[in-house]
Amino acid sequence: MKNEWNKLDNAAKIFPAAQSKKDTQVFRFSCELYKDINKDLLQQATEETLEEFDIFKSILRRGLFWYYLEESDIKPVVCEEYKNPCALIYQKNNHRLLFEVTYFGNRINLEVFHVLTDGTGAMNFLRTLVAKYLSLTESIGSVEVDYDASTSQKSNDSFSKYYSGKISSKKKFSETAYKITGRKYPDEKLKVITGTVDVKKALAEAHKYDATLTAFLSSVLVKSIIEEMPARSKGRKPVTISVPVNLRNFFPSVSARNFFCLTHVKYDISKHGEEFENIVEEVNSQLKDNLKAEKLLSAIDTYSAVERNVITRIVPLVLKDIVLRIAYRMSAKGATATHSNVGIVKMPDELKEYIKCFEVYISTDKIQLCSCSFADKLTLGFTSQFVSSDIEMRFFRELTKRGIDVELTSNIQE
Amino acid sequence: MKHCDKCDIDVRGEALRCPLCQHALTGEGTRNEFPKVKSLYEKYNRIIKLCILSTSALAIISVAVNALIPQSGKWSLFVVFGVICAWITAYICIRKWKVLSQNITTEAVIVSVLCVIWDAFTLWHGWSVDYVIPIVFSCALLGLFIMTKILKIRMNDYVFSTVICAVFGLVPLVLWLSGVTRILIPSAICVALSTLSLITLILYDRQELILTLTKKFHV
Numbered sequence: 001m002k003n004e005w006n007k008l009d010n011a012a013k014i015f016p017a018a019q020s021k022k023d024t025q026v027f028r029f030s031c032e033l034y035k036d037i038n039k040d041l042l043q044q045a046t047e048e049t050l051e052e053f054d055i056f057k058s059i060l061r062r063g064l065f066w067y068y069l070e071e072s073d074i075k076p077v078v079c080e081e082y083k084n085p086c087a088l089i090y091q092k093n094n095h096r097l098l099f100e101v102t103y104f105g106n107r108i109n110l111e112v113f114h115v116l117t118d119g120t121g122a123m124n125f126l127r128t129l130v131a132k133y134l135s136l137t138e139s140i141g142s143v144e145v146d147y148d149a150s151t152s153q154k155s156n157d158s159f160s161k162y163y164s165g166k167i168s169s170k171k172k173f174s175e176t177a178y179k180i181t182g183r184k185y186p187d188e189k190l191k192v193i194t195g196t197v198d199v200k201k202a203l204a205e206a207h208k209y210d211a212t213l214t215a216f217l218s219s220v221l222v223k224s225i226i227e228e229m230p231a232r233s234k235g236r237k238p239v240t241i242s243v244p245v246n247l248r249n250f251f252p253s254v255s256a257r258n259f260f261c262l263t264h265v266k267y268d269i270s271k272h273g274e275e276f277e278n279i280v281e282e283v284n285s286q287l288k289d290n291l292k293a294e295k296l297l298s299a300i301d302t303y304s305a306v307e308r309n310v311i312t313r314i315v316p317l318v319l320k321d322i323v324l325r326i327a328y329r330m331s332a333k334g335a336t337a338t339h340s341n342v343g344i345v346k347m348p349d350e351l352k353e354y355i356k357c358f359e360v361y362i363s364t365d366k367i368q369l370c371s372c373s374f375a376d377k378l379t380l381g382f383t384s385q386f387v388s389s390d391i392e393m394r395f396f397r398e399l400t401k402r403g404i405d406v407e408l409t410s411n412i413q414e
Numbered sequence: 415m416k417h418c419d420k421c422d423i424d425v426r427g428e429a430l431r432c433p434l435c436q437h438a439l440t441g442e443g444t445r446n447e448f449p450k451v452k453s454l455y456e457k458y459n460r461i462i463k464l465c466i467l468s469t470s471a472l473a474i475i476s477v478a479v480n481a482l483i484p485q486s487g488k489w490s491l492f493v494v495f496g497v498i499c500a501w502i503t504a505y506i507c508i509r510k511w512k513v514l515s516q517n518i519t520t521e522a523v524i525v526s527v528l529c530v531i532w533d534a535f536t537l538w539h540g541w542s543v544d545y546v547i548p549i550v551f552s553c554a555l556l557g558l559f560i561m562t563k564i565l566k567i568r569m570n571d572y573v574f575s576t577v578i579c580a581v582f583g584l585v586p587l588v589l590w591l592s593g594v595t596r597i598l599i600p601s602a603i604c605v606a607l608s609t610l611s612l613i614t615l616i617l618y619d620r621q622e623l624i625l626t627l628t629k630k631f632h633v
Binding site for chain 2: 413
């Protein structure tokens with residue numbers, strides 16, 4: 001039945017053009033249980049979950065002017081993990097689903113192409129999937145996660161809903177940030193290093209500096225980058241951390257699609273120095289300043305206005321792809337690294353005893369940190385293509401120095 | 415669980431060295447958390463490389479031989495252009511292998527264009543517009559129809575591909591009216607088939623036609 005189709009939401013419009021083997025725009029959410037995964041029951045749970053998230057049934061198609069999502073009846077096939085994390089999902093001449101569910105040992109993986117949804121949307125899908133899976137394996141009857149949304153609400157384009165049509169301030173040209181360089185793995189392999197820590201200890205450290213957890217972790221990341229910067233680069237360009245913001249926290253929406261916005265935290269060493277106290281103060285204050293509803297609404301208006309411009313709309317997709325790819329590469333130069341805090345993952349009380357933790361990470365051609373917490377565990381997932389792990393090393397050593405124990409997992413098995 | 419004394423962290427898995435500082439780990443390993451992934455090796459890589467090599471060799475050798483016997487004419491140009499045409503056609507076919515209806519349409523367009531170029535550079539005898547274009551698009555339309563409606567092969571883009579082929583299939587009408595085409599029968603058959611295809615779509619697949627055009631042309 002192919003009558004259902006959706007235009008791409010504003011954020012999604014860049015991803016098909018931006019994706020490549022080097023930067024696949026795929027993110028992975030994992031859930032670690034205590035028991036090994038049963039493939040058949042996971043398959044059943046996946047099919048049942050798909051029925052509640054119509055947008056995940058979509059395949060990506062090309063129109064003359066824009067890409068669009070078309071509902072398909074392709075059945076998802078669950079299999080054991082067999083490729084590098086966050087490998088390419090969308091292939092131009094191959095109609096396939098834009099997400100994959102795999103498993104390895106006691107871990108369920110959900111990989112999603114960013115065109116479909118953002119972290120919050122994917123997390124809702126995974127939570128539902130895990131709840132259905134555990135209902136089947138533990139014979140505890142159906143357990144609902146707290147995600148109250150109708151099918152059409154889930155498929156809603158919230159960018160379009162909140163676009164006011166006002167012409168906001170012009171988008172400022174973003175300053176080039178310090179660029180991390182180094183040797184990369186061949187085959188565009190993504191290196192994953194995940195650290196699990198006690199969330200209470202991390203919060204306590206953050207509160208010592210009167211900072212939020214996001215600000216504290218971003219500051220440790222900034223400090224780690226600065227410590228690895230060559231002396232001649234210090235003070236030349238700022239260390240900029242890109243922080244995606246879940247707009248659902250500011251504007252009511254239960255959409256299972258993209259609804260986020262990128263903010264930037266710029267740290268200028270020449271102005272503020274290298275002391276950690278200064279870093280935290282500056283990062284915390286910038287984040288507070290960025291996270292104001294009026295500023296975010298203005299960002300929605302600015303980006304949506306570009307998409308709705310008459311000239312933009314009638315440019316053929318072939319040309320748009322090229323222009324969007326260039327625009328993406330240019331804007332990527334405005335950030336040194338990204339820190340995405342997905343937040344607290346809530347699961348029903350009856351299921352908590354079966355779940356160890358959740359993990360998040362995303363493909364990148366720089367370095368990216370994704371954090372999420374479940375129960376008393378905070379997971380910090382680093383991804384990068386660089387062979388050197390010095391920045392990650394400094395980051396985790398900074399935590400252990402402060403008495404926060406770290407348990408590490410990595411796909412580097414030398 | 416293994417431990418790194420330099421970083422003071424516990425490390426899961428069987429790695430011998432710390433992923434952060436590469437210092438040797440101490441302690442007992444646990445099960446690996448990630449599968450071992452082999453480097454991508456495309457099965458068909460060898461065959462494709464061999465094809466490219468042999469066709470390149472054919473083109474280069476023919477140019478060399480022709481240079482030695484220039485009095486036989488510039489036949490090596492035909493060989494080189496023939497090889498390039500074969501590459502283009504094969505490349506499109508392989509790329510679009512999984513989307514059959516798009517494959518048929520694109521190949522029909524490519525073959526027509528290449529034949530027109532070939533005809534133009536060989537003293538224009540008109541065979542490309544008299545025979546190739548009408549026959550290619552007639553076959554494409556018939557092929558799409560038979561595969562979808564009679565053999566019931568599932569093709570995602572049947573409607574849009576038929577529209578494209580039918581529109582191109584009306585080009586012989588323009589060519590005939592402007593006097594470029596001199597042989598009527600193939601063009602007449604092609605234009606008739608195109609018109610019939612469009613009418614069939616409007617009668618039997620109207621809803622899907624409208625939906626497809628809305629999706630493809632939405633701004």
